[in-house]
Amino acid sequence: MAADLRPEDVTSALEKGRLAPFYLFYGPNEFIIERVLEKIRDKFIPENARDFNMEICYGGELNPSDIVNRAQSIPFLSANRLIILKKTDAYKAEQLNKFVPYLEKPVDSTCLIFLSEKTDFKNKFYRSIRAKGLAVNFSELKSYQVPPWIQSTAREIGLNIDRDACALLLEITGGGLRKIYGELEKLRLSFGDKKVKEADVRELAINSRIYTIFELMDALSEKKVAQMLSALSRFLDEEDKKSAPFQIIGMLNRQIGLLWQVKILAADNNRAGEIASKLAIAPFSVEKLMKQSRLWSHEGLKRGISLLYETDRLLKSGARTRPVLENLFLSLCTN
Incomplete structure (x- = not known):
């Protein structure tokens, strides 16, 4: 065969x-x-x-x-x-x-x-x-395959983007290829043949709605409750009412998974560069995740996954979006 x-x-x-x-x-x-x-x-x-x-x-x-x-x-x-x-x-x-x-x-x-x-x-x-x-x-790309895909796709459309910029773009988009491609097109229009660096991607993100979900994940990971609830409110106001809750669930699932993996690898004395290589994410992101993971216990992260499943069930059963998500975020921060 x-x-x-x-x-x-x-x-x-x-x-x-x-x-x-x-x-x-x-x-x-x-x-x-x-x-x-x-x-x-x-x-x-x-x-x-x-x-x-x-x-x-x-x-x-x-x-x-x-x-x-x-x-x-x-x-x-x-x-x-x-x-x-x-x-x-x-x-x-x-x-x-x-x-x-x-x-x-x-x-x-x-x-x-x-x-x-x-x-x-x-x-x-x-x-x-x-x-x-x-x-x-046409299988879904594995997480380690996405950064090379971003770089090769960028080359195809005439965009010169460095590795750290690719890693940040992956982080702030959540890994959806269609969304990544749309952001690459925006970068091409903004920068032409100029080399795009991590700071350029961050600036683009800050000036677009995509930054809100990025800000929301950081606020949660650092347990900054007021900033977190503000970012959640803005995201729900800006995004599609039907898809936004499940975008949040997807990003939370990814973020909690990253915090858990980084916490385990750091406990085994892996350095930031080694963790970045194993998880296929940018070193600067690992350094931030290492600091954030210290605020979380293994039990709290495990409980967080259970809370995500319960919230997903409530949303799919027709529960009101905003109070359900606010309760989820507050519950996550009180572990």
Whole structure:
């Protein structure tokens, strides 16, 4: 059984002009899928020929035979055709198997990309693509993979950003790739080809709403109650009413996890640089976390995780957001 490809394997083949006639894109990392599809579109099909040679179809709306007929069509005013079939998993197993003969004899001038959210490799169709080594797994990035991704993505858009600036950007965004990309674009517009340093990212953050969540996490970690409640109030006023509470829960989960890990590593006599390397965060962030972690006991951090689960349950059951979150933050600070 062939190993699944990584997204960078596809973009590397694209740069060399060697795209396969079909791929299966699957996995939870929707943002990276979107980015790879954009690169394929821009490189594979000339802009003035896309109306004739690029199609986006949806599983369940067309018969598999219709998709195959389109894939077998000759390109017009271009060397290639691109067909993106979204929601491939909307087809039943017997319908998917109708694609298998095409997989055996594909048209080289067409790149047919199957996008699937629910991928069952027991099915002959999915199994056939994987056997040919053309299944691409878009898994979520591990925490240590995000800083290099930030730097490589910055280079792609023409932004020169140093390592500490990347680490701070990761910290203040909470690690969401879509949000990180948006902040990189802002930095590119602000700084052009000038090298972006940690102080530049911090200044951008202070002048944007994203700083409020960053300020909130620091105030909690240092148990500064008045500052914490003020930042919480501003964040709830500024952000989307539905998503803001769960953004806070996500960031709290990350922050408590970092405090716990730093506390354990520091107790084992690891220095700030060693901890930074192990946790893939900037050294200046580790130094701050080491000071903050001294204010917390292991029992308090463990209790904090339990409080997060309970708060998440209350919010999802329809409890009033502001008093629930205020009670959470005050409870966290009284451990």
